[in-house]
Amino acid sequence: MIRRLFAINLKVLLSGVMKINSGAKAPSTGKTAFAAIVGLVAAISIFSMFYMMFDSMCEAYFSAGIGFMYFSMLAVTVFLLCVISSVLAGAAIVFGAKDNDLLLSMPIKPYAILIGRLLVLFTAECAMTLLAALAAFVPWAAGGHATGMGILLFIIGVALLPLMALSAALLLAWLLTLVSSRLRHRNIITLVLSAAFLIAYLYGYMNIQGYLGELVARGSELAEAFRVAMPPFYAFGAGIADGDIVDGLAFAAWAIVPFAAALLLLAANYHRILATERGSAKIVYREKRTAARGALPALIGKEMGKFWSKPTIVLNASIGSVFMLASPLILIRPAGILAQMDALATMSGIAPAAILAMAFAFLGVSNNVSASLVSLEGPNLWIAKSIPVPAQAILRAKLAAHMLLSSIPCLFASLCFGAALAGGPADWLMLLIVPQTAIALAGVLGLMLNLHFPKLDWTNEIQVVKQSVAAMFTLFGAWGFLFILWALYFFGYSAVIPAPAYLLSCSALFAAASVCAYAWLMRRGAQMFTEL
Amino acid sequence: MLKIEGLTKKYGGKCAVDNLSLEIAEGEICGFIGHNGAGKTTTIKAVCGILRFESGEIYIGGKSVKKAPMECKRMTAYVPDNPDIYDFLSGIKYLNFIADVYGIGASERQQRIRQYADMLELTADLASPVSAYSHGMRQKLALMAALIHEPRFMVLDEPFVGLDPKASRTVKDIMRRKCDDGGAVFFSTHVLEVAEKLCDKVAIIKSGRLVAYGDMDTVRGDSSLETAFFELEGEHPALEGGHPGHGTEGHGPEAPVRGSKGEGNDD
Numbered sequence: 149m150i151r152r153l154f155a156i157n158l159k160v161l162l163s164g165v166m167k168i169n170s171g172a173k174a175p176s177t178g179k180t181a182f183a184a185i186v187g188l189v190a191a192i193s194i195f196s197m198f199y200m201m202f203d204s205m206c207e208a209y210f211s212a213g214i215g216f217m218y219f220s221m222l223a224v225t226v227f228l229l230c231v232i233s234s235v236l237a238g239a240a241i242v243f244g245a246k247d248n249d250l251l252l253s254m255p256i257k258p259y260a261i262l263i264g265r266l267l268v269l270f271t272a273e274c275a276m277t278l279l280a281a282l283a284a285f286v287p288w289a290a291g292g293h294a295t296g297m298g299i300l301l302f303i304i305g306v307a308l309l310p311l312m313a314l315s316a317a318l319l320l321a322w323l324l325t326l327v328s329s330r331l332r333h334r335n336i337i338t339l340v341l342s343a344a345f346l347i348a349y350l351y352g353y354m355n356i357q358g359y360l361g362e363l364v365a366r367g368s369e370l371a372e373a374f375r376v377a378m379p380p381f382y383a384f385g386a387g388i389a390d391g392d393i394v395d396g397l398a399f400a401a402w403a404i405v406p407f408a409a410a411l412l413l414l415a416a417n418y419h420r421i422l423a424t425e426r427g428s429a430k431i432v433y434r435e436k437r438t439a440a441r442g443a444l445p446a447l448i449g450k451e452m453g454k455f456w457s458k459p460t461i462v463l464n465a466s467i468g469s470v471f472m473l474a475s476p477l478i479l480i481r482p483a484g485i486l487a488q489m490d491a492l493a494t495m496s497g498i499a500p501a502a503i504l505a506m507a508f509a510f511l512g513v514s515n516n517v518s519a520s521l522v523s524l525e526g527p528n529l530w531i532a533k534s535i536p537v538p539a540q541a542i543l544r545a546k547l548a549a550h551m552l553l554s555s556i557p558c559l560f561a562s563l564c565f566g567a568a569l570a571g572g573p574a575d576w577l578m579l580l581i582v583p584q585t586a587i588a589l590a591g592v593l594g595l596m597l598n599l600h601f602p603k604l605d606w607t608n609e610i611q612v613v614k615q616s617v618a619a620m621f622t623l624f625g626a627w628g629f630l631f632i633l634w635a636l637y638f639f640g641y642s643a644v645i646p647a648p649a650y651l652l653s654c655s656a657l658f659a660a661a662s663v664c665a666y667a668w669l670m671r672r673g674a675q676m677f678t679e680l
Numbered sequence: 681m682l683k684i685e686g687l688t689k690k691y692g693g694k695c696a697v698d699n700l701s702l703e704i705a706e707g708e709i710c711g712f713i714g715h716n717g718a719g720k721t722t723t724i725k726a727v728c729g730i731l732r733f734e735s736g737e738i739y740i741g742g743k744s745v746k747k748a749p750m751e752c753k754r755m756t757a758y759v760p761d762n763p764d765i766y767d768f769l770s771g772i773k774y775l776n777f778i779a780d781v782y783g784i785g786a787s788e789r790q791q792r793i794r795q796y797a798d799m800l801e802l803t804a805d806l807a808s809p810v811s812a813y814s815h816g817m818r819q820k821l822a823l824m825a826a827l828i829h830e831p832r833f834m835v836l837d838e839p840f841v842g843l844d845p846k847a848s849r850t851v852k853d854i855m856r857r858k859c860d861d862g863g864a865v866f867f868s869t870h871v872l873e874v875a876e877k878l879c880d881k882v883a884i885i886k887s888g889r890l891v892a893y894g895d896m897d898t899v900r901g902d903s904s905l906e907t908a909f910f911e912l913e914g915e916h917p918a919l920e921g922g923h924p925g926h927g928t929e930g931h932g933p934e935a936p937v938r939g940s941k942g943e944g945n946d947d
Contacts, residue, residue: 431770433807435794438776439786446780450766457768527764533730535781536753679732 182617190624191279198225198283206287210389215293219302220374220385222284223309227381229280230273230313231320236460237272238321240608241265247607248422258422259415266314266411273310281306297391304396305384308403312380315406318414322421443537447545448552454524455517455549461524464613468514469557475511476564486568496638501575502647504565506634508583512558512590513626518550519594519619522677523603523612529680539674543595547669550591558583574648582651585658586630592665594622599669599676681706681833681864682727687736689722696722698888699736704864704881706832709855711875712868713909714885720868721761723885724837727866728758740833754782757826761837761868763818767811771802771821774810775828782829789828796824799850815842823851834858836867840874852878876905884912 202222209218242265251261285302288294294302375382380402387396414421441449455461463470478485489500496503525532532542562579569575597618606612613619637650682704689697697719704710714720725731727738729749738745740752765774772793779789797803800820810818819842826834834855840848855865855878869875875882882899884892891912892899900908 431807433772433804435790437786437790438772440784440789441780443781443783446777450769450777453768453773454766527762528766530725530730530758530760530764531766534728534753534756534758535778536750537781538750 195279195283198280202284203287206291210293215389216385219388220381223381223384226277226280226309227313230276230310231317234269234317235320237610238269238317239324240460240610243325245607258419262415262418270310270314273313277310295391298388301387301396305399308400311407312403315410318410444541448548451545451549458609460610461613465517466515466553468511469554472511472557472561475561479568497642499647501569501571501578502651505578505582505651508558508561509586510630512554512583512587515554516594516619516622517553518546518591519598519622520613521546522598526604526606539677540670543669543673546595547591554587555584578648578651581655585655588662589658590626592662596665597622599673602680682866683739685737687733689726689733696888700890702883702893704866706862706864707859708880709859709865709878710881711879712883713875718885719888721837724835728835729753755832757831757834759822759826759836759839763822765810765818770807770809772806775825778825779828784829792828796827800847819843832863834865839867872906
């Protein structure tokens, strides 16, 4: 039964990427190839990011005699990434799936339902772990530091690492579900807590090189402190780097025992957790006069309502906005950050405003709100199709929601940093125009992709806002496109073209492409929507 | 009010509705009955402009659903069989959303919401999120939303499922009143007794084809609608001895089947 449930859940996860509906015909070869390319680009991007990080650390740690730290870093990185990516997914898949009631009504043991769902999360975590582990393995093996026992413990450790992350993610997901079900403004609180956690993690992660530099300088003294403070990560690192079987076994215990305890605890209480209807207090209706709105504002309001209804949607689809809204916090001590930016500008030869414009464009296209708005109609699609509103207006409303959710935070960040930099008109132009045009292009492309790859029979929103091909390709496609343009400038054109001219030319390109894509949306896109 | 001419809808190779024609005049309630999967919901969705169809034409108030879909939708109210409503909105917000889309003024909508919420006993729950609604409450909310723009033509897919007896009665009264005011109602149901008592006309569909259509009295003949239905379906052993005619020639446009048993094009 567990195997069957796992297979069903995995099928749901994978169909979330490609198929329109469970009963729909199989995707065409072209679409399958397209999805495969998206997956490959995503995997290569993630692997490259990890490889650059580990390659820069490997020799430094091993030559300083603290090779364990290299693998401890791998463990910490994978653990945090897996926990962050699994908490909301865990809350949605394990505790909040729409088919929980259906499964509980069947003669299936609750622990089988639980394990079936956990295996899906575990599989997703394994994929992430594998990419990071491979990226860490290559410099280690190429540097001649690997031993036979080390490789064996590396394989075992990497296989067990997702278990440890899964235990922590499960615990947090359970707490999140428990706490949020008892609060009135549960979405806002969950959102704020999740965003704060994410920002704190990234802040810590961005500063980790500094801590590690200190660690290398102070060597064994801090290594001992690390061993005491973070024993599972130390055991993981020491086991592999030194080929120490005792540390390897210690790590295995750290991974297996908490997971087994979490599993037993949850399995014993799973039925009760799912079956407990906490509900919220009844809200008494009092008639109030409501101002009438036009159809378009009403549609935009509806799109915004859907977007804000679940923290899962907000955090996955508009993570860029979260960071752009939080970014001016670093200006609380402007001297430090401005000095750093000046140093970076001197080193690269590119003006701080240009660097910021590029960064905000990156953050802006990290929002793929529009890439899931068609799919999110799901079972409510009949409403959009039965009201006397043309499909063009519905698509316009979706686009407007994307722009509002992305442009305003970006404008806020641009204004804050623009004021801090106190630059000239060219600086302001770059800060205000470049990110906004990039956001517009990502918005129309996301909507186009969602019309090509709609997924209307999702069981939780995460399947469309995070795992669908439209969401993934919009994100990685936009990142890749910007990366190429910015890299061309950094490594090629910066010597011959001033940054404002290059970036504003890019903006003109984004704007022209957006206009073309918008025209397509209003004709062919509207037709595709009516045929859904 | 409604005129369907040779409607055909295919899903891949499967013909869900095959050359279906019928007509409903102003002031008429027409019941649409048939087995699960017979093509009722497909027909209804095509009428409401939700589903595109390969061939045929549908006119509402003289306007083509293909050529003037917005005008047709403005005249029509649709309540689906499974009213999945935006569960992130409260009942009142959903009603205001629909009212905004249909361009209903603030005072008019307020008066209509008050009237229908009282009739369907949903007033106290209007501020609650739709996610907290039972199936019946969602059904009532969908009905209220369908009525808020005072449509001339109502299309209801299984409207009585999930409703309590009082609400069912209220819905029947609303349907009758709509017709008395010059509108028309087209609804599907599996409750043949309800169809028999409520409808002026009845259409029976089997495997995508209309097998009987006409005035209620003509279709059921001397027996009940249930007896006539099972005989047409060929499933009632007690009816093998035959039955009076079902349907009347001359009702509606060139409907393929309006005659008695044996004329059905699925036989």
